[in-house]
Amino acid sequence: MKKAIVVIMALIALLISTAGAEEKFGVKVYPGAKYSDAETKWRKDQYHSETVASYRTADGSDKVSGFYKTHAGIKGGKLLGKVTYFHVTDAAKQETVEIQVMPSLDPATGQEVKGSTTILIVKRQMYKGID
16 A cells, blocks of 8 residues: 555656646656756756756657657757757747757766666747847
8 A cells, every 4th residue: 555655646746747847848748758856956057047857768869859859839850969959939938948858967977878868958038139
């Protein structure tokens, strides 16, 4: 019984974190991806932003990128190095949401984590003349 309660609570937490990101950023999180608190904190420091969320999946970058290429309103899909960039722009709010698909990195060492893909979602204010 205790084990069932723990499993149910974990599933609820996962659904809340995914739904919260979709509400906060306005984009879907890759199905089955799990929120990474450690990587989110690390990326917030890198981007100097509170509007960052990092998710991880065991699926490969190509599969994850394919998911984002099929969603209406999401543009991009440009591969630069090992990172594929997507974005959604809300001109009325003067905001752009970036979705970056890349190999996961260990926040403690900066080394690539084998068999893990990161979906990094970053909300930014648009700059005049830049979409």
